[in-house]
Amino acid sequence: MSRFHFSRVFREDIGISPMQYVRWRRLVEAELRLATGKDPLVKVATDLGYFDHSHFSRSFRAATGLRPTQFVAERLAISRPQ
Helix, strand or coil: CCHHHHHHHHHHHHCCCHHHHHHHHHHHHHHHHHHHCCCCHHHHHHHCCCCCHHHHHHHHHHHHCCCHHHHHHHHHHHHCCC
16 A cells, blocks of 8 residues: 555545644643653653654644643642642
8 A cells, every 4th residue: 555545545534644643642642641740741752752842842732732731730730639
Protein backbone atom coordinates (compact mmCIF):
# COMPACT_ATOMS: atom_id res chain seq x y z
CA MET A 1 0.00 0.00 0.00
CA SER A 2 1.44 3.38 -0.94
CA ARG A 3 1.79 6.18 1.61
CA PHE A 4 -0.80 8.20 -0.27
CA HIS A 5 -3.31 5.35 -0.32
CA PHE A 6 -2.73 4.57 3.36
CA SER A 7 -3.23 8.22 4.26
CA ARG A 8 -6.45 8.43 2.25
CA VAL A 9 -7.90 5.22 3.70
CA PHE A 10 -6.85 6.20 7.23
CA ARG A 11 -8.53 9.60 6.88
CA GLU A 12 -11.71 8.01 5.53
CA ASP A 13 -11.90 5.52 8.43
CA ILE A 14 -10.67 7.63 11.35
CA GLY A 15 -11.64 11.13 10.21
CA ILE A 16 -8.21 12.72 10.64
CA SER A 17 -4.82 12.34 8.98
CA PRO A 18 -2.29 9.86 10.35
CA MET A 19 -0.09 12.71 11.64
CA GLN A 20 -3.02 14.40 13.37
CA TYR A 21 -3.78 11.07 15.01
CA VAL A 22 -0.19 10.68 16.20
CA ARG A 23 -0.24 14.21 17.66
CA TRP A 24 -3.57 13.52 19.39
CA ARG A 25 -2.31 10.25 20.89
CA ARG A 26 0.85 11.96 22.15
CA LEU A 27 -1.24 14.61 23.89
CA VAL A 28 -3.56 12.00 25.43
CA GLU A 29 -0.54 10.15 26.79
CA ALA A 30 0.94 13.43 28.04
CA GLU A 31 -2.27 14.24 29.93
CA LEU A 32 -2.24 10.80 31.55
CA ARG A 33 1.39 11.07 32.58
CA LEU A 34 1.08 14.65 33.81
CA ALA A 35 -2.02 13.75 35.83
CA THR A 36 -0.07 11.13 37.79
CA GLY A 37 2.57 13.71 38.69
CA LYS A 38 5.31 11.08 38.78
CA ASP A 39 7.49 12.32 35.92
CA PRO A 40 8.93 15.79 35.42
CA LEU A 41 7.76 17.79 32.43
CA VAL A 42 11.07 17.39 30.59
CA LYS A 43 10.91 13.59 30.87
CA VAL A 44 7.32 13.48 29.63
CA ALA A 45 8.23 15.70 26.68
CA THR A 46 11.28 13.73 25.59
CA ASP A 47 9.64 10.34 26.16
CA LEU A 48 6.80 11.34 23.86
CA GLY A 49 9.12 12.43 21.07
CA TYR A 50 9.12 16.20 21.43
CA PHE A 51 12.39 17.99 20.70
CA ASP A 52 12.37 19.71 24.07
CA HIS A 53 9.99 20.77 26.83
CA SER A 54 9.41 24.15 25.19
CA HIS A 55 8.10 22.53 22.00
CA PHE A 56 5.95 20.20 24.10
CA SER A 57 4.55 23.11 26.14
CA ARG A 58 3.59 25.05 23.00
CA SER A 59 1.90 22.00 21.46
CA PHE A 60 0.11 21.14 24.70
CA ARG A 61 -1.18 24.69 25.14
CA ALA A 62 -2.32 24.91 21.51
CA ALA A 63 -4.32 21.70 21.92
CA THR A 64 -5.73 22.15 25.43
CA GLY A 65 -5.65 25.88 26.11
CA LEU A 66 -3.58 25.24 29.24
CA ARG A 67 0.12 25.21 29.94
CA PRO A 68 1.25 21.80 31.21
CA THR A 69 1.93 23.31 34.65
CA GLN A 70 -1.61 24.74 34.76
CA PHE A 71 -2.99 21.34 33.79
CA VAL A 72 -1.06 19.65 36.60
CA ALA A 73 -2.13 22.31 39.13
CA GLU A 74 -5.79 21.87 38.18
CA ARG A 75 -5.53 18.07 38.42
CA LEU A 76 -3.95 18.33 41.86
CA ALA A 77 -6.67 20.74 43.01
CA ILE A 78 -9.38 18.34 41.80
CA SER A 79 -7.82 15.28 43.42
CA ARG A 80 -7.40 16.89 46.86
CA PRO A 81 -10.39 16.68 49.18
CA GLN A 82 -11.69 20.08 50.22
